[in-house]
Amino acid sequence: MIPDIWAMPSGFPELAPGQVQVWRLRTDRDPRAGLALLSPAERRRAEGFRTELMRARHVAAHAAVRLLLGRALGVPGDQLRFGQNAWGKPELVGPDSGGGDLRFNLSHSGDWALVAMARGIDVGVDVELVSDPPPIEVASMVYSAAERAALAALSGPALTAAFYAIWTRKEALSKGLGLGFSIDFASFGVSPEPSLGISRPLLPPKLEAAAGWHLVDLPPIDGAAGALAVPGGDLEVSAWRFEAGLWGL
Template identity: 40%
Template sequence: MASVSPAWIGAEAWRAGSALKRAGLAGRRIEAPFPLWLVTVPDALDADLVACLDRAENARAHRFSTAFLSRRYLAAHGALRVLGEYYFGVPAARQRYVPNAFGKPCLHGIAGSVSGAQCSISYSRGAILVAWSADGDIGVDVETVRPIADAADLVTLHCTAAEQAALKAAGPLTDLGFLSVWVRKEACMKALGKGFACPPSSFDCGVGHGLGSGFGTCAVEIEGHHMDCGNYDLKGDLAVAWARLRLAG
């Protein structure tokens, strides 16, 4: 998927977007080296979409403190299943997600695990980010740009010395500046599949945002694993990042 043509991306985005629309969801494809979708939390959920979720997902949704958070969770996991069906052919209602030792889900279908299928999901306020890949482990993260009262303390706690120096050289710390680094950290940790078992301060993912409208990336190494990472500043109110482990060889 790393060398897809713009024409192919357009056709794929139209078909996958149509699948989301039939499920009552509005989404748009974000340019990345694998299918990456930004989906809006709907005002109401399609009954068929909710019906495709499993018992555990529905039970967890009902434990959220507000109706909006419950609806967002259901929409996010419904979007994951709809797109999983489109890209890998496993019917949405028959997908099973089996977590690894650190909680990262792996798609299983009717006949067991689906070879090569990797997914990642994130949400912030009214935005949902869903990604699928057949070309290696991936991670994605989205954050709504908002005031972060303790941003300076979080930089000291979670950023490497090189990242702290780069942020300082860039001028006064902004909420977007901090969040642009943070979403990269999160995406890389998700791609590695270990979550916070890998401390954010243990690796350098660079500083900056808006790496271009194409496949602008930076190289990241974590615990001997090499990956590419890219991020975007969408309309100034969403910080989005993706990461993908490089295939061996």
Template identity: 30%
Template sequence: MQVWAVTLDENAAAAFQLYQRGLELVDADSRQRLQRFYHKIDSIRGLIGRLLPRMLLIQQGITPDGMTFGRTESGKPYISRQSMLQFPIGYNITHDSGLVAMAYDCSPGLYHDPPAYRIGVDVMKLQLPRRETFAGFVTIVNDQLTPLERNILLLPSLQETEALRRFYLIWTLKEAYTKALGLGLGFDFSRIEYDVPRNRVRIDGVVPQGWRFVRFQLAHSRSTGQDVYVGVAAEYTGGEQDGCVVEEGQPDAWLKVDDAVTFLEKALGT
């Protein structure tokens, strides 16, 4: 499993200039959906999200006219012509603010729940909603947290920056897990527990057998400052383990990061 992330500066004029040309790289239905967004920045984020799996397929030797995609009943996208590939590919897309990310796996060991497979990812920017205190923010989602999670978030000695980082790691892990399952809305997040200090995960009070979780963090320097994002990728690989430990993903071969202009230029050059 790996993650490919693309950063986007909302004031990047070059990305806006490449957007129109980039629309020609996706199918007509996707093009129409992207053009319905009221804000152009949302259209660009959506375009990047659609181009990420296409660029992955190109790296696997698939030409654009051989790419077809489908969706499960719950709306999870997947590659529908897996027979053209040497190994199957599972992927999941997420975005928040100025970051779009794709978790993917293309290995012979990928065989659980085809054709979408059990892989999910979620990212969030480290920021409080406007006019909210951290304690008030936690209160809003109180019923989606376990008692242990509330305790590790509201320690009196904990600095707010670390508390916020813990909260978004908890939340992105919950999101990544349910996305990997291919579930829509309605899954009770309080069934999922992430003990951030110990990097341990429990589902319904027990260790989830066969699951791999990798957390990551990256900074995006913009014209108006620096944003920090955290995220978690989740994948069901099968097998058993003594405990489910959340791994730390490093910005190397596991985590690939491009800025939007570079990514779009690559896509247009293929």
């Protein structure tokens, strides 16, 4: 179930029920090809960024989502329409949505983006650029008491690895549940151990809807950390590289 490398596909791999695909891409690329795929609203959001690099990253990430979902559905990516749930999680809507069966999640940080996709189940993914030392003040706001205690016993690279393992696992779970910042991040816990393969969150009663969710480690990402959240422990997870020029982006 747990992928150990980011594989390069020879074509678009089939996405069958019970499978989860996670795609890794760099977003520091010429945005012109991607712009043609975006909706007018997405282009306006891109224009609102302060720098060219930030605009390019936004365009690349959202164009890749359209290309990947379009491939999975067999429709042009620029025809896809998106809405949001009550807490702001993006979702496909309209006649090309696959009947609501195809679910996805996007995360991007710095030059990296991750896109997770599955049929019939929600998924959550997170990627974060790693800084050493980490912004440990974040822990006082959104980490549980047990997580903070675990970090207090560490230093150096071990502290950095544990800090980002916690961060990405928490973010991936909250995004998978689609509840956004309505979740009190300090109210639930995840393991600080960086290399578990698959783990379970420690949840309070009010998050009983997440009882079946698992947290999956992803293959290494240069200068970043990532995690995947899935609503079951028996799903087949694959990790793919989305390279520049693939399918025209």
